[in-house]
Amino acid sequence: MKQRKRSRATGWRNDSTGILAIFADNKKFLMPVIFFIAVLITVVVVYKANRMASESALAGNDSSVGEVNEIQEITMEECEDQNIIDLVTRYYNAMAEGNKTEVDAIYRGLDNAQGLKAEAISKFIERYDSIKVYTKPGPIQNSYIAYVYNMVKLYDYEKALPGLETLYICTDENGELFINGDSEDETIINYIKSLSVQADVIDLNNKVASEYNEMINADENLAAQLTNMRKDIQAVVAEAMVNQATGDASTDISGDASSTDASQEAAPVTYTIKAKENVKIRKGDSTDAEEIGKAEAGDEFKELEALPSGWSKIEYNGGEAYVKSEFFERVDNGTEAGEGQSATADSSSSANDDSAGKIGTKKIKADSVRLRKGQGTDSAILATIDKGSTVNVIEENSNGWSKVEYDGQTGYIKSELIEQ
Numbered sequence: 001m002k003q004r005k006r007s008r009a010t011g012w013r014n015d016s017t018g019i020l021a022i023f024a025d026n027k028k029f030l031m032p033v034i035f036f037i038a039v040l041i042t043v044v045v046v047y048k049a050n051r052m053a054s055e056s057a058l059a060g061n062d063s064s065v066g067e068v069n070e071i072q073e074i075t076m077e078e079c080e081d082q083n084i085i086d087l088v089t090r091y092y093n094a095m096a097e098g099n100k101t102e103v104d105a106i107y108r109g110l111d112n113a114q115g116l117k118a119e120a121i122s123k124f125i126e127r128y129d130s131i132k133v134y135t136k137p138g139p140i141q142n143s144y145i146a147y148v149y150n151m152v153k154l155y156d157y158e159k160a161l162p163g164l165e166t167l168y169i170c171t172d173e174n175g176e177l178f179i180n181g182d183s184e185d186e187t188i189i190n191y192i193k194s195l196s197v198q199a200d201v202i203d204l205n206n207k208v209a210s211e212y213n214e215m216i217n218a219d220e221n222l223a224a225q226l227t228n229m230r231k232d233i234q235a236v237v238a239e240a241m242v243n244q245a246t247g248d249a250s251t252d253i254s255g256d257a258s259s260t261d262a263s264q265e266a267a268p269v270t271y272t273i274k275a276k277e278n279v280k281i282r283k284g285d286s287t288d289a290e291e292i293g294k295a296e297a298g299d300e301f302k303e304l305e306a307l308p309s310g311w312s313k314i315e316y317n318g319g320e321a322y323v324k325s326e327f328f329e330r331v332d333n334g335t336e337a338g339e340g341q342s343a344t345a346d347s348s349s350s351a352n353d354d355s356a357g358k359i360g361t362k363k364i365k366a367d368s369v370r371l372r373k374g375q376g377t378d379s380a381i382l383a384t385i386d387k388g389s390t391v392n393v394i395e396e397n398s399n400g401w402s403k404v405e406y407d408g409q410t411g412y413i414k415s416e417l418i419e420q
Contacts, residue, residue, distance in 0.1 A: 073198055073199070074136045074137060074195065074198070075136075075200065076134050076135070076136050076147065076198075076200040076201060076204070077134065077135060077136075078132065078133070078134055079133040079134060079135045079146070081135075083177055084133060084135065084144060084146065084169060084177060085133055087106065087169065087177045087178075087179070088131065088133050088146065088148055088167070089131060090102065090106060091103065091106045091107065091167075091179060092128040092131060092148075092150065093127075093128070094106065094118060095117075095118045095121065095122070095125070095128070096121075096122060096125050096126065096127045096128055097118075097122060098118050098119045098120075098121075098122025098123070099118065100115035100116065100118055100119050101115070103115045103117075103118040105178075106178060106179055107178070107179040107181050108178050108179065108180060108181060108182060109181035109182040109377070113237065114181055116237050116240045117233070117237050119240070120232075120233045120236040120237050120240070121233055123155075124154060124155060124156075124229050124232070124233065125152060125153070125154060125155070126153045126154060126155045127153050128150045128151070128152060128153070128163075129150065129151040129152075129153060129160055130149075130150060130151045130160075131148065131149070131150045132148070132149045132150070133146050133147075133148050133149075134146070134147040134148075134149070134204065135147070136195055138168065138169070138170070138191075139187065139188045139191040139192075140170070140188070141171075142170070142171035143168070143169060143170045143171065143180075144168075144169045145166065145167075145168060145169075145192055145195055146166070146167040146168075146169050147164065147165075147166055147201060147204060148164065148165045148166075148167060149162070149163070149164050149204070149208060150162075150163050150164075150165075151163070154229075156225075157222070157225070159215065161212060161215060161226075162208050162211040162212050162215075163208070163212075164204065164205060164208040166192070166196070167179050168180045168181075168188075168192065182370075182377060270302055270303060270304055271302075271303040271306075271330045271331075271332060272300055272301070272302060272303070272330065272331050272332045273300065273301055273302075273303045273312060273314070273328040273329065273330050273331065274298060274299070274300045274328060274329055274330075274331050275295040275296065275297050275298060275299045275300075275301075275323075275327060275328055276297060276327055276328060276329055277297050277327055278294060278295065278296050278297055279294070279295050279323055279324060279327040279328075280293075280294055280295075280323075281293040281294060281295055281314075281316060281321045281322070281323055282321065282322050282323070283321065283322070284322055285307055285311035285313070285322045286311075289322065292316070292321060293316065293317070293321070295323060300331065301314040301315060301316065301323070301328075302314060302315040303328075303330070304320065306325055306397060307325075310324060310325055310326065310374070310375050310376020310377065310379070310401070311323065311324060311325060311376070312324075312325045312328060324374070324376060325374070325375045325376065325401075326373070326374020326375050326376055326379050326412075327374070359393050359394070359395065359396065360392070360393060361390055361391075361392055361393075362390070362391055362392075362393050362418045362419055362420075363388055363389065363390055363391075363418070363419045364385050364386070364387055364388065364389050364390075364391060364413075364417060364418060364419070365387065365417060365418065365419045366387060366417040367386070367387045368384055368385075368386065368387075369384070369385045369386075369387075369413055369414070369417045370383075370384055370385070370413065371383040371384070371385055371404070371406055371409060371411040371412070371413055372411050372412050372413065373411055373412075374412060375397065375401040375412045376401075379412070382409050382411045383406060383407060383409060383411070385406055385413070389406070391404040391405065391406045391413070391418070392404060392405040392406070393418065394410070396415050397415075400414060400415055400416065401413070401414060401415060402414075402415045402418060404418075
């Protein structure tokens with residue numbers, strides 16, 4: 001027995017020596033093969049880890065996408081969920097009808113601009129036909145990214161034009177679907193952007209663009225007609241938003257003045273504003289607009305108009321420019337053009353001041369109102385305030401935002417969301 005064991009041991013060592021000898025003789029060829037196998041295993045492990053992280057985010061384990069930097073390819077499918085189809089159909093019907101109340105109930109955003117847009121475009125768009133909804137999973141639980149194809153029939157053009165719109169659809173705490181028009185979470189925005197460059201979305205975009213361009217090329221007057229229509233819609237919506245923010249009922253959505261005597265209208269009020277920190281000066285009221293200068297902390301400018309979008313129009317180098325209102329503070333009470341007199345009284349003045357009743361303890365009249373760091377929907381969210389909650393209104397600005405105190409924090413909310 002002992003002899004047999006020794007023979008087996010000796011045989012194993014001889015076999016081992018033989019394998020090592022083979023490896024030594026052929027390492028020039030075997031080393032690349034072993035290296036390739038190791039790399040392949042690493043790639044598989046990394047792929048599975050990334051896929052698990054993405055699936056975890058899509059499963060709704062967290063309220064945001066988290067740290068997933070790359071979204072795996074997700075197949076776009078034609079929607080079969082009747083609840084989503086019904087929501088999208090209701091939305092487009094309401095847009096065509098100019099039903100602001102219905103649109104604002106479906107498309108939830110703080111500035112209510114979509115409802116105003118519906119009232120404006122209903123004067124140009126007769127209906128939406130052939131609505132098809134394609135979806136991909138959204139970045140949070142029970143959410144969806146919807147790509148909506150439709151044919152837009154204008155009142156004064158015989159053919160319907162192809163259109164494509166991306167909608168972010170979420171589910172609220174009551175289980176109701178809505179279109180989320182107020183998401184500012186960078187991870188959610190990046191998630192939606194990453195889906196937009198996936199092959200099937202690009203193919204759908206190209207298909208619609210091809211159909212659209214074919215119609216434009218076939219009718220040289222169509223492009224000009226559409227351009228003018230967009231300008232008219234933008235002008236009407238902008239005017240309506242200003243009227244809504246200032247509470248001016250003298251002009252309706254069509255832009256026709258009421259019987260109010262023009263001589264009774266208040267003169268424009270301008271303010272001196274001072275930069276609280278270094279900030280960019282832009283040609284338009286958007287972060288995409290061209291940067292034409294910079295303001296340093298302490299620089300003062302004449303504010304010509306505070307826009308409801310959270311931007312201020314200012315005098316700059318003999319012309320006009322725009323800055324973010326949240327980075328500036330007013331250093332005077334304002335003057336009426338041509339008079340040099342104070343246009344508004346200090347909040348501590350007599351009770352006859354029109355704004356006096358709007359300062360003090362007030363209740364929130366809308367659901368889930370967001371307290372923000374600055375005056376704009378792109379400003380950071382400090383807290384969410386429930387309907388019926390009490391806030392201390394410190395000041396109400398002419399741009400439609402109010403400075404309030406809530407739960408030990410000071411921030412801004414839309415004035416229209418506060419009971420007056």
